[in-house]
Amino acid sequence: MDRQAARQKQRDLRSERLRLRPWTVADAAFHRRLWEERDERVPARRRITADGHPTVAEMQAWLRAYRATPAPGLLVVEQPRTAVPVGYCGLVENSVGHPAEPELAFEFLREYWGQGFATEASQVIVRRAAAIGYDHLASTVREWNTASLNVLDKLGFVPTGERERDPVHGNLLLLRLPLQ
């Protein structure tokens, strides 16, 4: 990629209030804080264990190994003025058997909830995903997760009617956004 194309790509990953950038190993403590704040209805394998795993060192190892696929992968969201990370947003592999439809994922520190950040960062990702040429994006969300469902609704995602029953953690709903 030439320098002009690289600069254009950086500009594309901004919104009025936010900048999205790749992870660095220095984001490990921030990433762990997101895990610490997770709702207790989130499956245990995705929460910090009683004996403190994943540790910051384990998070660092994860970040070193992280590959941003499907493009643009997951990106750290920060406020340009302070460069303090507030959350992450981006695309992950589809978890429900529609490999051509990457899944939108987002998570923000609780102190930044309710300011429209997830919606604004997701709009940047949706724009990027359309430019890359994906036909659809998917999203899976627990039925109880009203905030996430609100974000997806504002972005134009529609329920597909597909759901995975889970009486322990809450049913998982599949939503989809056409891009082309």
Ligand SMILES: CC(C)(COP(=O)(O)OP(=O)(O)OC[C@H]1O[C@@H](n2cnc3c(N)ncnc32)[C@H](O)[C@@H]1OP(=O)(O)O)[C@@H](O)C(=O)NCCC(=O)NCCS
């Ligand atoms: C979901 C999440 C990313 C939303 O972040 P956010 O920056 O607060 O989202 P936004 O401000 O853009 O929009 C949230 C919307 O839900 C509403 N909302 C927030 N919490 C809510 C709640 N508990 N009940 C009902 N509505 C709620 C907000 O009012 C807002 O809607 P509005 O714009 O119509 O007022 C954030 O709550 C989070 O990080 N949750 C944990 C991780 C997670 O659940 N990720 C998604 C997995 S599918």
